[in-house]
Amino acid sequence: MADARERVLAAVDELSDEVVEFTSELVRLPTVNPPGEGYAECARVVGDRLKRGGFAVEYLPAEGRPEHTTRHPRLNVVGTRPGKGKGPLVHFNGHFDVVPAGDGWTVDPFGGEVRDGKIWGRGTGDMKAGLAAAVYAVEALRRADVQTAGALEVSGTVDEESGGFAGVAFLAETGRIARGRTDYVIIPEPLGVDRICIGHRGVWWFEVELRGRIAHGSMPFLGVSAIDHMAALLEAVRVELQPALATRRTAMPVVPEGAGRATLNVNAVVGGQEADGVQTPCVADRCRAIFDRRFLIEEGLEGARAEVTALLEKVAARIPGFRYEIKDLMIVHPVRTPEGSPLVAALGRAIAHVRGREAALIASPGTYDQKHVARIAGVEQCVAYGPGILELAHQPDEWCGVQDLVDSTKVLALTALDLTAGR
Numbered sequence: 001m002a003d004a005r006e007r008v009l010a011a012v013d014e015l016s017d018e019v020v021e022f023t024s025e026l027v028r029l030p031t032v033n034p035p036g037e038g039y040a041e042c043a044r045v046v047g048d049r050l051k052r053g054g055f056a057v058e059y060l061p062a063e064g065r066p067e068h069t070t071r072h073p074r075l076n077v078v079g080t081r082p083g084k085g086k087g088p089l090v091h092f093n094g095h096f097d098v099v100p101a102g103d104g105w106t107v108d109p110f111g112g113e114v115r116d117g118k119i120w121g122r123g124t125g126d127m128k129a130g131l132a133a134a135v136y137a138v139e140a141l142r143r144a145d146v147q148t149a150g151a152l153e154v155s156g157t158v159d160e161e162s163g164g165f166a167g168v169a170f171l172a173e174t175g176r177i178a179r180g181r182t183d184y185v186i187i188p189e190p191l192g193v194d195r196i197c198i199g200h201r202g203v204w205w206f207e208v209e210l211r212g213r214i215a216h217g218s219m220p221f222l223g224v225s226a227i228d229h230m231a232a233l234l235e236a237v238r239v240e241l242q243p244a245l246a247t248r249r250t251a252m253p254v255v256p257e258g259a260g261r262a263t264l265n266v267n268a269v270v271g272g273q274e275a276d277g278v279q280t281p282c283v284a285d286r287c288r289a290i291f292d293r294r295f296l297i298e299e300g301l302e303g304a305r306a307e308v309t310a311l312l313e314k315v316a317a318r319i320p321g322f323r324y325e326i327k328d329l330m331i332v333h334p335v336r337t338p339e340g341s342p343l344v345a346a347l348g349r350a351i352a353h354v355r356g357r358e359a360a361l362i363a364s365p366g367t368y369d370q371k372h373v374a375r376i377a378g379v380e381q382c383v384a385y386g387p388g389i390l391e392l393a394h395q396p397d398e399w400c401g402v403q404d405l406v407d408s409t410k411v412l413a414l415t416a417l418d419l420t421a422g423r
C-alpha cells in the first residue's frame with residue numbers, strides 16, 4: 001500500500017499540467033445557471049475524459065423534471081470503473097453549473113486563463129477545479145497501475161446552484177446514488193485543501209403576506225395599510241427575534257464564525273398595487289415579505305417555525321386588523337456526517353500525508369448537494385472536500401490556485417485508494 005501511494009502521488013505530479021488544462025477547458029464552457037446553458041456539451045467533455053480513463057459512461061437526462069427542456073436540457077453524466085474485488089464503492093460528485101458572471105471582472109470570466117499560479121474564471125473554484133481534481137484523481141490511480149478493490153464513480157451534475165433537483169437529487173431519486181450501492185460520496189466543493197466539510201445548517205424560506213383594506217391615497221385614514229403593518233412586523237423581527245437568534249450557537253463547526261449562529265434574513269419586501277408597472281394612488285391592501293431563516297441542527301425546523309408563528313401572533317395581538325398568511329417556499333434540513341466516519345478519517349490521513357498538517361473539520365454556511373445524498377439517497381457517509389477558496393465563490397475575479405488543485409487531486413486519489421480497499 002505504501003508503495004502504491006507513492007506511485008499515485010508521482011502520477012499526479014506527472015499529470016498536473018493536464019488537470020490544470022482540463023479545468024480551463026471546463027471554465028471555457030459557460031454553463032451558466034440560470035438558465036442552464038451548455039450543460040450537454042459540458043457533460044460530454046467530462047464523459048469523454050472518463051471514457052478515455054476506462055470508465056463506463058452513462059448520460060442521464062433529468063426526464064420528467066420541469067426544468068429539463070428542449071432548449072435547456074438537464075444532462076448529467078456518471079462514469080463507473082469496477083474494482084478488482086469486493087471493496088466499497090467511492091463516488092465523486094461535482095456540479096458543473098456556475099452562477100452568472102456578474103459585473104466587476106478584470107479578466108475574461110470564461111477565458112480559463114492561467115496566470116500567477118492561478119486559474120481564473122467563473123466556476124474555477126465553485127467547482128470546476130474540484131470536478132477536474134476528481135476526474136484526475138481516478139486517472140492517476142490508473143496511470144500508476146493501481147487497481148482498486150472497490151469500484152470508483154465520478155459524476156458531473158447540473159443545477160446545484162438552483163437546488164440540485166435535476167442533478168444530484170435526480171440521481172438519488174432514480175437510485176443512481178443509493179444506500180446499499182454507494183458507500184462513500186465526496187463532493188469537491190471549494191472548502192479549502194486542508195478542511196473537510198461535514199455538513200450544513202438548515203434552510204427555511206418562507207413568505208408572509210399581510211392583508212389591509214384599500215382606500216383612496218388622499219384619505220388613508222379610511223383604509224388599512226398592509227405596508228404599515230409590515231413595518232411593524234419587520235421592527236419586531238429586528239428588535240425581538242434577530243437578537244434572540246444571535247445568541248444561539250451550533251455545536252457544528254460552521255465557518256465563517258458568524259454563520260455558526262441562527263440567522264434570519266429579509267430577502268425581499270413587495271407591497272401595494274401596481275398596474276402596468278405604475279403605482280396606483282391607493283392605500284396598500286397587501287404586502288409580502290420573503291424571509292430566509294437558517295436554523296441549527298439543534299433547533300430543528302419545527303422550533304424555528306413555532307417561534308415565527310408566536311411572533312406573528314404577538315404582533316397581531318398588538319395591532320388591530322393585522323391579518324397574515326404564512327407559506328413555506330423551501331425547506332432544507334440540516335445534515336451532518338456521523339461522528340467517527342471512516343470517510344472523514346481516510347481524508348484526514350490523506351491530507352496529513354500530502355499537506356503535512358492536520359485536517360480541520362468545518363461545516364458550510366450555505367447548503368450544497370450533501371442534503372440530497374443524505375436525505376434522498378440515504379448515504380450518510382458524505383463530505384465535501386476540494387480546492388478553491390470558499391469566499392471567492394460567486395465573486396468577480398474568481399480563481400483557484402494551481403498548487404491547491406494539484407494537492408487536492410493527490411488527497412482525493414489517496415482517499416479513493418484507501419477507502420476502496422475496505423477495512
Ligand SMILES: [Zn+2]
Nearest residue numbers: 126127160189
Ligand atoms: Zn458549488
